[in-house]
Amino acid sequence: xxxxxxxxxxxxxxxxxxxxxxxxxxxxxxxxxxxxxxxxxxxxxxxxxxxxxxxxxxxxxxxxxxxxxxxxxxxxxxxxxxxxxxxxxxxxxxxxxxxxxxxxxxxxxxxxxxxxxxxxxxxxxxxxxxxxxxxxxxxxxxxxxxxxxxxxxxxxxxxxxxxxxxxxxxxxxxxxxxxxxxxxxxxxxxxxxxxxxxxxxxxxxxxxxxxxxxxxxxxxxxxxxxxxxxxxxxxxxxxxxxxxxxxxxxxxxxxxxxxxxxxxxxxxxxxxxxxxxx
Amino acid sequence: xxxxxxxxxxxxxxxxxxxxxxxxxxxxxxxxxxxxxxxxxxxxxxxxxxxxxxxxxxxxxxxxxxxxxxxxxxxxxxxxxxxxxxxxxxxxxxxxxxxxxxxxxxxxxxxxxxxxxxxxxxxxxxxxxxxxxxxxxxxxxxxxxxxxxxxxxxxxxxxxxxxxxxxxxxxxxxxxxxxxxxxxxxxxxxxxxxxxxxxxxxxxxxxxxxxxxxxxxxxxxxxxxxxxxxxxxxxxxxxxxxxxxxxxxxxxxxxxxxxxxxxxxxxxxxxxxxxxxxxxxx
Amino acid sequence: xxxxxxxxxxxxxxxxxxxxxxxxxxxxxxxxxxxxxxxxxxxxxxxxxxxxxxxxxxxxxxxxxxxxxxxxxxxxxxxxxxxxxxxxxxxxxxxxxxxxxxxxxxxxxxxxxxxxxxxxxxxxxxxxxxxxxxxxxxxxxxxxxxxxxxxxxxxxxxxxxxxxxxxxxxxxxxxxxxxxxxxxxxxxxxxxxxxxxxxxxxxxxxxxxxxxxxxxxxxxxxxxxxxxxxxxxxxxxxxxxxxxxxxxxxxxxxxxxxxxxxxxxx
Numbered sequence: 001x002x003x004x005x006x007x008x009x010x011x012x013x014x015x016x017x018x019x020x021x022x023x024x025x026x027x028x029x030x031x032x033x034x035x036x037x038x039x040x041x042x043x044x045x046x047x048x049x050x051x052x053x054x055x056x057x058x059x060x061x062x063x064x065x066x067x068x069x070x071x072x073x074x075x076x077x078x079x080x081x082x083x084x085x086x087x088x089x090x091x092x093x094x095x096x097x098x099x100x101x102x103x104x105x106x107x108x109x110x111x112x113x114x115x116x117x118x119x120x121x122x123x124x125x126x127x128x129x130x131x132x133x134x135x136x137x138x139x140x141x142x143x144x145x146x147x148x149x150x151x152x153x154x155x156x157x158x159x160x161x162x163x164x165x166x167x168x169x170x171x172x173x174x175x176x177x178x179x180x181x182x183x184x185x186x187x188x189x190x191x192x193x194x195x196x197x198x199x200x201x202x203x204x205x206x207x208x209x210x211x212x213x214x215x216x217x218x219x220x221x222x223x224x225x226x227x228x229x230x231x232x233x234x235x236x237x238x239x240x241x242x243x244x245x246x247x248x249x250x251x252x253x254x255x256x257x258x259x260x261x262x263x264x265x266x267x268x269x270x271x272x273x274x275x276x277x278x
Numbered sequence: 279x280x281x282x283x284x285x286x287x288x289x290x291x292x293x294x295x296x297x298x299x300x301x302x303x304x305x306x307x308x309x310x311x312x313x314x315x316x317x318x319x320x321x322x323x324x325x326x327x328x329x330x331x332x333x334x335x336x337x338x339x340x341x342x343x344x345x346x347x348x349x350x351x352x353x354x355x356x357x358x359x360x361x362x363x364x365x366x367x368x369x370x371x372x373x374x375x376x377x378x379x380x381x382x383x384x385x386x387x388x389x390x391x392x393x394x395x396x397x398x399x400x401x402x403x404x405x406x407x408x409x410x411x412x413x414x415x416x417x418x419x420x421x422x423x424x425x426x427x428x429x430x431x432x433x434x435x436x437x438x439x440x441x442x443x444x445x446x447x448x449x450x451x452x453x454x455x456x457x458x459x460x461x462x463x464x465x466x467x468x469x470x471x472x473x474x475x476x477x478x479x480x481x482x483x484x485x486x487x488x489x490x491x492x493x494x495x496x497x498x499x500x501x502x503x504x505x506x507x508x509x510x511x512x513x514x515x516x517x518x519x520x521x522x523x524x525x526x527x528x529x530x531x532x533x534x535x536x537x538x539x540x541x542x543x544x545x546x547x548x549x550x551x552x553x554x555x556x557x558x559x560x
Numbered sequence: 561x562x563x564x565x566x567x568x569x570x571x572x573x574x575x576x577x578x579x580x581x582x583x584x585x586x587x588x589x590x591x592x593x594x595x596x597x598x599x600x601x602x603x604x605x606x607x608x609x610x611x612x613x614x615x616x617x618x619x620x621x622x623x624x625x626x627x628x629x630x631x632x633x634x635x636x637x638x639x640x641x642x643x644x645x646x647x648x649x650x651x652x653x654x655x656x657x658x659x660x661x662x663x664x665x666x667x668x669x670x671x672x673x674x675x676x677x678x679x680x681x682x683x684x685x686x687x688x689x690x691x692x693x694x695x696x697x698x699x700x701x702x703x704x705x706x707x708x709x710x711x712x713x714x715x716x717x718x719x720x721x722x723x724x725x726x727x728x729x730x731x732x733x734x735x736x737x738x739x740x741x742x743x744x745x746x747x748x749x750x751x752x753x754x755x756x757x758x759x760x761x762x763x764x765x766x767x768x769x770x771x772x773x774x775x776x777x778x779x780x781x782x783x784x785x786x787x788x789x790x791x792x793x794x795x796x797x798x799x800x801x802x803x804x805x806x807x808x809x810x811x812x813x814x815x816x817x818x819x820x821x822x823x824x825x826x
Contacts, residue, residue, distance in 0.1 A: 042425075042454045042456070042457075056743065078742070078745070078747070079745065082743075086743070088743075089736065089743065094733075094736075094737065094766055094770060095740040095762070096766065097761065097765035107745075107762065108745050111745025111747070112745055146323065148323070158743070158744060173452070174451050175323075176322045176323045176480040177482070177521040178322055178520070178521070179323065203454050203455050245455060249524065252546060256550055256554075265527065265531065269528070269531045272532060272553060273532075273537060275557065276537065276556045276557045276560055277557065277560040337780055337784055362783070362784055362785075362786050366784070367781075369777065371777055374773070374781065375777060375781035377722065377725060378725055379692070379693055379721070379725040379728075380691075380693055383796060387782075387785055388785040390794055391787050391793055393792045396795060396796060396797070396798045400796060403796060419728075421729055435785065436785070439785065439786070
C-alpha cells in the first residue's frame with residue numbers, strides 16, 4: 001500500500017510562548033514493498049512524523065494518503081489506521097505487560113476485535129516471524145526473557161496486527177552487536193515474507209545503507225532530501241551540514257580517495273583491490 | 279607500576295528464583311589494573327561485564343575470591359566508603375543516576391556525601407562542570423537536557439568526588455551518535471589528565487583508544503592484552519559471537535582476497551597507510 | 561495531553577522576593593496565616609491585602625498567574641460563602657421559604673471569603689517565588705533541630721528532592737507507554753468506567769516496572785556516590801541569612817505587631 005505525504009505541518013503548543021514547529025511542509029512518497037530509511041539527528045522531527053503516520057498525532061495542515069485513504073481526515077477511525085499501519089516505538093520492550101508472551105502478543109489483534117481463532121493464528125505467525133519458537137516461549141513471562149528476546153516479542157505484538165506498513169523507530173537502540181545483527185536479519189525476513197512496506201528510523205548509517213531502498217533526511221522539522229542510499233550518501237557535505245555522518249565504510253573509502261560512493265564492506269573490498277591495482 | 283585494582287580469583291554467583299541453582303556470573307577471574315591506564319572490558323550482554331564493574335567498587339561483593347582497590351578489600355565493611363570515593367562509577371542509563379532537579383546540585387551530591395567544606399564543593403562543582411563542557415547548564419533541570427548532556431552531568435558528578443579510578447558501565451549504550459562521540463572524547467580527556475579509566479562496553483570501536491582490552495565471555499576472561507594483540511585473534515572473538523572493530527574485519531577480508539595488509543589493524547590511519555603502501559608498490 | 565501539565569507552581573523571575581532565604585519566606589508565610597486569624601475586622605484585612613499586594617508587586621509574579629492557581633478552589637469558596645450566608649442567624653433582610661439571609665450572615669460570609677482568598681494567595685506566593693528545591697532545603701534546615709528527637713528531617717527532604725527530580729521523567733514515561741499501547745490499538749477514551757480502568761492496565765504495569773527499574777538504578781548510583789544518610793553530610797549551598805533576609809524578617813515582625821494592635825484597638 002503506497003503512502004503519499006503532502007505538505008505535512010505540525011506545531012506544538014500553537015499560540016503559546018513555548019510554540020514549536022515540529023514538522024514543516026514535509027512531503028514524500030513511498031511505494032508498496034519499499035523499505036524507507038529515515039535519518040536525522042535527535043530532535044529533527046522523526047518521532048513526530050512517525051506518530052502522524054500512525055494517527056497518534058494530527059497535523060495542523062497537510063495530508064497522509066495511505067492506499068486510498070487520507071488518515072488525517074477527522075472521520076477516519078483509529079482502528080482503520082491500525083489495520084494499515086503498525087508502529088513499533090523505541091525500546092518497545094518497555095510496553096510489555098502481560099503474564100505470558102502469548103497473551104502479550106495477542107493484545108494488539110484483540111483490540112482489533114478479531115475472532116479468537118484469528119487472533120491465535122496471528123499470534124503464532126507473528127512469533128515465528130520474529131524468529132522465536134512459539135511452543136517454547138508462549139507460556140513464559142515476557143519479563144524474564146533476554147533483552148533481544150523481549151524486543152522481538154514486542155515487535156511481534158505489532159506484527160500480529162498484520163499492518164500493511166510496518167514502522168520501526170530505532171529498533172536496534174541499546175542492543176549489543178550480535179543482537180543488533182539479529183534484529184536487522186529479522187527485519188529482512190519480515191520484509192521478504194510479507195512483501196510489505198517497512199519504514200525504519202535509525203541513527204546507524206550502516207544499517208540504513210544496507211537495508212533501505214529509499215532514504216529520507218530530516219532536519220529541523222523539514223524533509224531536506226529523499227532518494228536512494230547511493231544518492232543520499234554521495235552528498236556527504238550536505239549530510240555533515242545537518243550533523244549526520246556517512247556509513248563508516250563509506251567514510252573510510254572516501255578518506256582513501258576511492259572514487260564513487262561505497263556502501264557495503266563487500267563493495268569496499270572490491271574497490272580497494274582495484275584501487276591498489278592488484 | 280602501581281596497581282590500583284587487584285582482582286584475585288573473583289567468582290560471583292546469584293540465584294534467579296528461590297529454589298534455583300546459583301548461576302556463576304563471574305567464574306574465577308584474576309587481573310590487575312595499572313595506575314593511569316585505560317582498560318576496555320568488552321563482552322556481549324550476559325557475559326558478566328556489568329557484574330564485574332559493580333564488583334570493582336563494592337556495589338557487589340565477591341562470592342569467593344577478592345577485589346582490592348588501592349589496597350582496600352571490598353569485603354571489608356569499614357573500607358567501603360574509602361573504596362567508592364577512590365573508584366567512581368558512571369552508569370548506563372543517563373536518566374536514572376541523577377538525583378537532583380538542578381544540575382549543579384546534582385554534581386554536588388557526591389562531595390556533599392563526603393562531608394567536604396561548602397567552599398571547596400563550589401570549586402569542585404564548577405571545575406567538574408567545566409571539564410565536561412557543561413558550565414553554562416549549571417542551573418538547568420536535567421530532564422530538559424539531551425541524553426549525552428545528562429551523561430556528561432553524571433560524569434561531572436563523579437569527577438567532583440576526585441576519584442583515582444573511574445569505571446564507566448556502558449556509558450554510551452543509550453545515546454545517539456553525537457552523544458556517543460561527546461562522551462568518548464571526555465573519557466579520553468580524563469585518561470589524559472591522569473585518571474585510571476575502566477570502560478565497560480559492547481561497542482568494539484570504543485576500545486581502539488584503550489591501552490588494554492579484556493574480553494569477557496560467560497564469566498571468564500577470553501582474551502586480555504593490547505588492542506592490536508587481542509584483535510589479531512579475530513577468529514576466537516567471532517567464535518563466541520562477538521564482533522571485531524570494522525578495520526580489523528576489513529583487514530581480514532582483504533587478507534582473504536590475497537591483499538597483504540597486517541592482521542589485527544584497528545585504526546583507520548594504519549589501514550590507510552597500509553593500503554597506500556601497497557598501492558605504491560604496484 | 562500529559563505534556564501540558566505544569567508542575568509545581570514556581571514562577572521563575574529575578575526579584576528580591578525570589579532571592580530571600582527560603583526560611584524567611586516559610587516563616588513569613590506561617591506568620592501571615594496566623595495574622596489572618598488574628599484579624600477580626602475589615603480594616604485589618606485591608607492592611608493584610610495591602611501587604612500581600614506589595615509582596616506580589618515586588619515579586620514580579622503576574623496577578624493573572626496567581627489567579628489561575630485560584631481556579632481549583634473557587635468551588636470551596638462558593639460553598640463556604642453559601643453556607644455562611646444562609647446559616648448564620650440574626651436580623652433577616654431577605655427570605656424565601658426556608659432560606660433566609662441575615663445581615664450578620666452577609667458580613668460573616670464576606671469576611672470568611674476574604675480570609676480564604678488572602679490565605680490561599682498568601683501561601684501560594686511561597687511556592688510561586690521559591691524554587692521547590694530551595695523550599696525543601698529550607699524545610700530540612702528548619703526541621704533539623706527535631707532530628708535529634710528522631711524526626712526524619714533529612715530523609716523527608718531527600719524524598720522530596722528525588723520526587724521533584726523524577727516526576728517529569730515518569731510523566732514522560734507514561735506518555736510514551738500510552739502512545740505505544742495506542743499504537744497497539746488501546747482505547748483509553750471510550751466505554752464505561754470499568755472498561756476504562758481495565759484499559760489502563762497495559763499502561764500501569766509497564767509504568768510500575770519502569771518505576772522499579774528507576775528506583776533500583778538510582779539506589780545503586782546513590783550508593784556509588786557514597787550516599788549514607790544525612791549525618792556527616794555537608795551542603796553546597798550554605799544557608800546564611802543576609803542583610804536583606806534580616807530586613808525582611810524585621811518587616812515581618814513589625815507587620816505582626818501592627819496586626820495585633822489593630823485587632824486589639826479597633
